[in-house]
Amino acid sequence: MSPLVLASVGPDFGAVGGSSQLRAIVGALLTFGLIVSVLMVIISAAAWAVGSSNGSWQIASKGKTGLFVALGGAVLTGGALAWANWLLDVGATL
Template sequence: MDVFPDFDGLGGISDLRQVAGALLTFVLIVAVLMLIVSAVIWAVAAANGNYAASGKARTGVLVALGAAALAGGGVAWLNWLINLGRQL
């Protein structure tokens, strides 16, 4: 008796790729806008000597960069898992 997995039982992998791509686009747009706004605020605050606002804006820049890196890594990981699942 041979038992094999039913690969046709899981539909919607192409839909999952489209959703992941759409989420990546949304997250990257928000991260770039956040990066631009935070960098401008950081520059203006540092030039005016407002160190509290400068520190918060610097944190915003780092959060934006981290969010973009995690979003890109998450989509790459999801695509890797989908391709790995097809090889099984």
């Protein structure tokens, strides 16, 4: 009997180009998302402060909600950038 030969069969990721362009596009979109999130944090914090100082609980409540949503968006956007970079690195090593 012949010995068992293990064949190395898998996709050729080197044949598909464009991962550097994909990395640049993802980075640019996520940078834009982070900039928008930071601007919304500033606007929501200002609305919360103005609403609290003037005694308008409706504006203060909306500002607080907007602040927490913007912070969550910033965290998710930053995490998505790290996750996308990790996936691109893992995909290159397959």
